[in-house]
Amino acid sequence: MRFKHTRRPGFLLGFIDFFTAGLFFLIYMPLGGLQDELEEILGHRVQPYWKAYLLGVPTLFLYTLVWMARISEELKQKALGLGIPGPHTSFRHMFDWNVFGLLLFGPAVATHRFFGTLNKVEQELNRRNDRG
Numbered sequence: 845m846r847f848k849h850t851r852r853p854g855f856l857l858g859f860i861d862f863f864t865a866g867l868f869f870l871i872y873m874p875l876g877g878l879q880d881e882l883e884e885i886l887g888h889r890v891q892p893y894w895k896a897y898l899l900g901v902p903t904l905f906l907y908t909l910v911w912m913a914r915i916s917e918e919l920k921q922k923a924l925g926l927g928i929p930g931p932h933t934s935f936r937h938m939f940d941w942n943v944f945g946l947l948l949f950g951p952a953v954a955t956h957r958f959f960g961t962l963n964k965v966e967q968e969l970n971r972r973n974d975r976g
Contacts, residue, residue, distance in 0.1 A: 847966035858955025
């Protein structure tokens, strides 16, 4: 698979998502191709964001945050496996910035790092695909 979206503006996407209380990603995940790309990169099906979002409502979005943090950790492991230099997203980075940095645009910071790692992984996979 050739990845087309290798320069997503993570901070902007995180900023928009922060101010829409996660509703933005309900649209962006499936229509922006992000769900399919994550599944391709991670090598397994990923629970759809809309399910994680709905399960997050009664838990004050703790479920949704842990869901995203777990994907972040898997993405970090993929980046490390490809030999991509950091900094990378991680479970802790995603979780801490979303909880302890909530009033300081922490979710945008965490999303920025997430998409930075995702962009690097996709670029590397494209490079390897073009070469081989």
